[in-house]
Amino acid sequence: MSVLLRNFIYECLYSPKxxxxxxxxxxxxxxxxxxxxxxxxxxxxxxxxxxxxHVRDLYQSAPRTWxxxxxxxxxxxxxxxGRFLSLLHQHDTIVEVxxxxxxxxxxxxxxxxxxxxxxxxxxxxxxxEISAPFVMRQREQLFEHVEAGRCFVHHCSALEVPMDISVxxxxxxxxxxxxxxxxxxxxxxxxxxxxxxxLEVLDNLAHDAVAQHRxxxxxxxxxxxxxxxxxxxxxxxxxxxxxxxxxxxxxxxEAEESPGATESTHEEAATFASGxxxxxxxxxxxxxxxxxxxxxxxxSSAGSAxxxxxxxxxxxDISWPIYVPTDATCLLRNLSRSFPHGHSLFVADFSTFSDSxxxxxxxxxxxxxxxxxxxxxxxxxxxRPGEHDIMFSTSFPRLRRAHRRACGSVVAQELLSQQAWWxxxxxxxxxGYNPILESFxxxxxxxxxxxxxxxxxxxxxxxxxxxxx
Numbered sequence: 465m466s467v468l469l470r471n472f473i474y475e476c477l478y479s480p481k482x483x484x485x486x487x488x489x490x491x492x493x494x495x496x497x498x499x500x501x502x503x504x505x506x507x508x509x510x511x512x513x514x515x516x517x518h519v520r521d522l523y524q525s526a527p528r529t530w531x532x533x534x535x536x537x538x539x540x541x542x543x544x545x546g547r548f549l550s551l552l553h554q555h556d557t558i559v560e561v562x563x564x565x566x567x568x569x570x571x572x573x574x575x576x577x578x579x580x581x582x583x584x585x586x587x588x589x590x591x592x593e594i595s596a597p598f599v600m601r602q603r604e605q606l607f608e609h610v611e612a613g614r615c616f617v618h619h620c621s622a623l624e625v626p627m628d629i630s631v632x633x634x635x636x637x638x639x640x641x642x643x644x645x646x647x648x649x650x651x652x653x654x655x656x657x658x659x660x661x662x663l664e665v666l667d668n669l670a671h672d673a674v675a676q677h678r679x680x681x682x683x684x685x686x687x688x689x690x691x692x693x694x695x696x697x698x699x700x701x702x703x704x705x706x707x708x709x710x711x712x713x714x715x716x717x718e719a720e721e722s723p724g725a726t727e728s729t730h731e732e733a734a735t736f737a738s739g740x741x742x743x744x745x746x747x748x749x750x751x752x753x754x755x756x757x758x759x760x761x762x763x764s765s766a767g768s769a770x771x772x773x774x775x776x777x778x779x780x781d782i783s784w785p786i787y788v789p790t791d792a793t794c795l796l797r798n799l800s801r802s803f804p805h806g807h808s809l810f811v812a813d814f815s816t817f818s819d820s821x822x823x824x825x826x827x828x829x830x831x832x833x834x835x836x837x838x839x840x841x842x843x844x845x846x847x848r849p850g851e852h853d854i855m856f857s858t859s860f861p862r863l864r865r866a867h868r869r870a871c872g873s874v875v876a877q878e879l880l881s882q883q884a885w886w887x888x889x890x891x892x893x894x895x896g897y898n899p900i901l902e903s904f905x906x907x908x909x910x911x912x913x914x915x916x917x918x919x920x921x922x923x924x925x926x927x928x929x930x931x932x933x
Contacts, residue, residue: 466687466695468704470670470790473854477668478594482850484836485595485668515899532664533812533882533907534568537900542571544890545810549659550576550583552889553808556657559629561622561795562665563591566602573609589615590629592622623794627802658807660799666813666863667855669792671831672704673785674714675824677777683715684777686785692845694785696776707793710866711859713827714786720828720861784824787831787856789866796870800914808913809867812882813858815908820857828859860908871914882907 477484509515522531534541545568549555563569569589576584589609593599599619609615620628673686675696684696685704699705699715712718799807819841820830833842834853842852860879868874880888883901 466689466693468672468701469686469688470672470703472688473670476847476849476852476854477670479849484850484853486597509897509899511897512899512902515897515903532564533900533904534571534663535565538567539571539574540890540900542568543575544886545661545663546572546575547579548889549661549808549810550587551580553659554657555659555808556586557588557590558659558661559590559592559627560661560663561592562662562668563593563602564598564663566591566598566605566617568661568663569602569615570605570609573606573614577609577614584614587614588631591615591617592620592627592629593617594619594621623791623798625798625801627798629802658803659810660803660807661810662795663812664814666789666792666795666811666858668853669795669856670790671792671829671856672701672707672788672790674699674704674708674788675785676714676783678781678783684782688844692843692847694779694844696782703790703794704788706797707788707790710793710796710869711789711862712865713788713829713862717826718865719826720859721865722861784822786824786827787829789829789856789858792858792863793866793870796866800871803914806913806915807871808911809871811858811863811910812907814855814906815860816857816906817855818906829857829862831856857906858908860910863910864912867910867912867914873915874912875915877910877912879908879910881905882909885909 475483478486480486509518519531519536522536549558550572558572560569569591573584573587573589576587591602591606593602596619599617602617603610606615606617610617616629616631618629675684675686676682677684683699685699685701687695687697689695705715708714708716712720799809816828817830817832820832821843823830832855833844833847834840834855835842835846836851836853846852847854864877864879867877882904886900
């Protein structure tokens with residue numbers, strides 16, 4: 465049986481019984497850290513060789529682990545994020561999606577407690593985690609801050625509508641107006657005090673794929689079977705279509721934005737909030753025109769698409785796949801519904817992979833599939849649940865556009881490489897070897913503030929009343 469690609473990926477990565485991220489033992493988790501806080505957001509080693517030896521030691525201590533920059537650069541990475549969100553942007557509520565080991569949260573809260581105790585007393589840090597083993601680890605790591613009422617660990621999916629970060633009964637915390645409460649907080653353009661953080665999260669969210677018939681111009685959604693073989697059916701899935709519209713992909717293709725792209729308007733957000741856009745009409749017109757030209761120019765025998773025995777198009781007539789971030793779109797939509805009076809979004813993730821699978825031209829979103837314990841890459845037919853990590857690069861120019869369209873009027877959008885962000889917002893030690901500036905050159909950082917939008921707020925309230933996905 466064949467299923468949509470996102471369902472296949474979800475089974476491979478998140479199945480409770482055999483997913484890559486779920487059957488995790490205590491010994492597989494990264495080592496527990498205790499960072500002392502401190503003001504110097506910097507990390508240095510004597511040389512690149514010294515740094516590489518340090519990384520080898522970390523992996524040897526926990527062979528099956530996922531050492532992202534927030535782990536490798538602890539405590540400096542989390543400290544810098546805490547300073548950026550809480551001190552520079554004055555966020556009272558931080559929501560980290562997919563917090564993993566809880567290291568970034570621990571380092572950020574330790575930093576605020578020592579350096580800015582007045583801000584620490586006003587800050588509430590929520591972690592949202594779907595994996596039960598990581599939830600247990602976060603509660604262990606963050607115990608002191610949980611006891612102090614500054615941190616709450618939530619075992620749920622960030623794709624649930626609305627995202628539930630309510631404070632348990634009997635606990636006191638500074639809950640920002642407009643967070644899951646439907647209240648009429650500041651409607652004069654204030655983005656609120658909620659910051660949503662996603663560190664290396666988008667790369668492992670499930671994607672779909674679409675492909676175009678080379679002759680007819682029709683668009684198909686990609687199906688995949690248990691052996692990793694692709695098949696195709698006409699594009700009709702509502703979530704794929706919505707993601708294509710929001711990100712400007714497939715039948716709604718738009719070029720990636722330039723670095724100097726302008727900020728959004730309420731009109732753009734309202735149009736895409738309804739899931740309908742004038743571009744849909746133009747795409748339909750162009751497809752019909754394509755059909756008419758085919759019929760006029762090509763003989764009838766050549767004008768008909770070649771098909772397989774099952775009536776589906778032949779692989780020879782299908783373009784390279786275009787990968788569509790379906791679940792990332794659901795996440796963005798959920799942000800506007802969970803925080804209807806505004807939020808800020810901080811994303812750090814991979815913008816490229818050197819060994820990714822082929823994809824159609826015009827898009828930089830592509831997967832890389834790694835075999836556990838070997839570091840080798842494979843193609844879809846070799847993928848087995850629990851044995852392979854499936855990661856996708858993120859098109860950050862398209863993410864900037866998608867955030868505007870899914871979440872309302874977005875201002876102060878900033879897109880930087882990890883190295884550029886670090887130089888701008890964190891302390892840099894000029895002496896020695898700083899791996900934050902020398903490694904992970906393929907990681908980018910996005911920050912944007914979504915303002916209050918009436919239509920999106922009304923949709924969020926409806927979802928909170930039980931009408932969500």
